[in-house]
Amino acid sequence: MFDTITGLPVHVLVLHLVVVGLPALAVVTIVVSVRKNLREPYSWWVAGANFVMLLITLVTKESGEALQEAKGGQLAIEHGQLGSVLPWFALVLAVASAAVAATSRNRALGPIAVVVSILAAVAATYWTVRTGDAGARAVWGS
Numbered sequence: 001m002f003d004t005i006t007g008l009p010v011h012v013l014v015l016h017l018v019v020v021g022l023p024a025l026a027v028v029t030i031v032v033s034v035r036k037n038l039r040e041p042y043s044w045w046v047a048g049a050n051f052v053m054l055l056i057t058l059v060t061k062e063s064g065e066a067l068q069e070a071k072g073g074q075l076a077i078e079h080g081q082l083g084s085v086l087p088w089f090a091l092v093l094a095v096a097s098a099a100v101a102a103t104s105r106n107r108a109l110g111p112i113a114v115v116v117s118i119l120a121a122v123a124a125t126y127w128t129v130r131t132g133d134a135g136a137r138a139v140w141g142s
Helices: 010-034 036-070 077-102 110-140
Strands: none
Touching (some): 010 036, 010 077
């Protein structure tokens, strides 16, 4: 299921959604979290988008594992190790953005959820860049 689509590795097709989408969605999460006037109308939409990105991240991870196995298991070892952790960062970001949405009117818990979502967004972006860089170095060289 996660091997190829019309002869192209699924991983090559979906990884760009994560490399571009996860950091972009992290920025949107931060903006919507810190802007009170945006939080109320958009926070649930952002949380939903983060959960969709989590699913895309899982597909990317699984397709990467399928590609690595098809190529003999020695392709991009460090990238694979980093990539296996990336869905956890996407999950934390999704849950944190849902917490922002759920506590948007709560004066005690709302600010805590905002801080956690900012930290989750920064961590997810960092890990995405680190994982993508390791993959690019493995494929294209140093």
